[in-house]
Amino acid sequence: MTREISTDLDSGTEDAIRTHVDNYTATLLDISHRIHAKPELRFEEEFASTLLADTLAHEGFRVESGVGGLPTAFLAEYGSATAGPTIAIFLEYDALEEIGHGCGHNVIAAMGLGAAVAVKRWMNLCDDTVGRLLIVGSPAEEGGGGKNYLIKSGCLEGIDAAMMLHPSGENLSSMRTLGRVALDFEFSGRAAHAAVSPHEGINALDAAVLTLNAIGLLRQQLPPDVRVHAVIREGGDAPNIIPERTAIRAYVRAPDTRLLVEDLQPRIENCAYGAALACGATVTITKQAPTYAGIVPNSVLAQLIERNFARVGRKTDPPLTEVFPGSTDMGNVSQIIPSIHPNIELVPGLGMHTHEAAALAAGPAGDAAVVDGALVMAFTTVQLLSSPGLMDDVRTQFTEGIRVD
Numbered sequence: 581m582t583r584e585i586s587t588d589l590d591s592g593t594e595d596a597i598r599t600h601v602d603n604y605t606a607t608l609l610d611i612s613h614r615i616h617a618k619p620e621l622r623f624e625e626e627f628a629s630t631l632l633a634d635t636l637a638h639e640g641f642r643v644e645s646g647v648g649g650l651p652t653a654f655l656a657e658y659g660s661a662t663a664g665p666t667i668a669i670f671l672e673y674d675a676l677e678e679i680g681h682g683c684g685h686n687v688i689a690a691m692g693l694g695a696a697v698a699v700k701r702w703m704n705l706c707d708d709t710v711g712r713l714l715i716v717g718s719p720a721e722e723g724g725g726g727k728n729y730l731i732k733s734g735c736l737e738g739i740d741a742a743m744m745l746h747p748s749g750e751n752l753s754s755m756r757t758l759g760r761v762a763l764d765f766e767f768s769g770r771a772a773h774a775a776v777s778p779h780e781g782i783n784a785l786d787a788a789v790l791t792l793n794a795i796g797l798l799r800q801q802l803p804p805d806v807r808v809h810a811v812i813r814e815g816g817d818a819p820n821i822i823p824e825r826t827a828i829r830a831y832v833r834a835p836d837t838r839l840l841v842e843d844l845q846p847r848i849e850n851c852a853y854g855a856a857l858a859c860g861a862t863v864t865i866t867k868q869a870p871t872y873a874g875i876v877p878n879s880v881l882a883q884l885i886e887r888n889f890a891r892v893g894r895k896t897d898p899p900l901t902e903v904f905p906g907s908t909d910m911g912n913v914s915q916i917i918p919s920i921h922p923n924i925e926l927v928p929g930l931g932m933h934t935h936e937a938a939a940l941a942a943g944p945a946g947d948a949a950v951v952d953g954a955l956v957m958a959f960t961t962v963q964l965l966s967s968p969g970l971m972d973d974v975r976t977q978f979t980e981g982i983r984v985d
């Protein structure tokens with residue numbers, strides 16, 4: 581049970597934040613639309629990251645680009661960690677193949693920028709320095725696990741609370757997601773004429789098929805909320821040649837990230853090792869992308885977000901009782917830093933990664949989310965920076981999870 585916390589915000593501060601966002605809305609929407617009009621894939625978000633970093637530098641943030649070894653990542657900070665907590669707002673800005681900003685990351689970037697500028701302007705008017713605001717430009721959420729590189733480089737050390745908002749088909753103060761391991765299996769055998777001398781060959785396709793069958797049987801003994809899905813990426817070249825090289829890519833997902841990496845992943849890998857052994861082939865297993873950990877939401881941050889959704893006139897839907905069956909690298913952040921990853925509605929029931937979502941992300945619904953989302957995160961950040969008791973509650977509710985590669 582989480583105890584009730586104070587979600588108060590004095591009316592003077594609330595009005596000031598509203599004015600700061602109001603004054604900046606034209607710029608925010610322009611930036612949202614420009615990023616939307618120039619979709620960039622994972623690790624290639626040069627236009628978006630430069631636009632956002634330059635805008636923050638212009639606002640007086642200290643900006644460092646290329647952090648974590650990623651050219652399109654950046655940190656922008658304001659204030660001082662010696663004066664109070666460090667509150668981080670994460671921006672995402674990568675797009676998808678074929679459907680551009682069908683995940684609405686242009687909205688995420690603009691919302692976070694709006695919150696950043698509003699909080700910074702509020703900090704300017706405070707009598708004392710209240711802490712440190714850190715804006716994290718995090719590339720390659722879509723399949724690249726960009727936040728993993730930032731974590732491993734150490735540049736997220738010292739953050740006391742982290743947040744971002746994601747466009748969606750509902751207003752949710754918090755959500756859990758599945759962790760995900762992405763594995764590549766490469767099987768090696770020996771080519772032979774499939775009719776003349778099949779007995780001289782070692783069939784790498786048999787090893788791949790046997791692996792899939794083994795995984796299929798293993799499903800019976802997997803927890804019901806685990807997902808395993810795979811494709812054959814290389815299956816041989818011609819029927820009259822015993823395939824000497826084949827490849828499978830598999831995703832394994834589970835809500836419990838520790839179970840995923842310590843138990844499920846080795847069991848799936850053993851399916852391939854066993855299959856290769858049975859066929860006389862060999863298998864090499866590599867990770868196709870960094871592992872995504874499941875989101876562990878901080879319930880104190882969730883209470884603040886829920887109250888602040890109400891402040892902008894958005895009623896939150898009841899928290900999902902089940903884990904959302906997708907994955908995000910914000911999960912990795914949430915395992916080591918108290919975090920929140922709420923959803924903000926574009927239209928009810930919207931499915932993301934669709935042409936419809938891409939169109940909405942640059943239309944009136946996306947624009948409304950930019951303004952409301954900036955307000956929600958600015959209110960939440962100001963509450964955390966100005967109330968040490970709240971930060972104590974955030975820390976008390978947090979239990980460190982697992983770091984994954």
Ligand SMILES: [Zn+2]
Pocket residue numbers: 683722932933
């Ligand atoms: Zn997405």
Ligand SMILES: [Zn+2]
Pocket residue numbers: 683684685721746
């Ligand atoms: Zn997304």
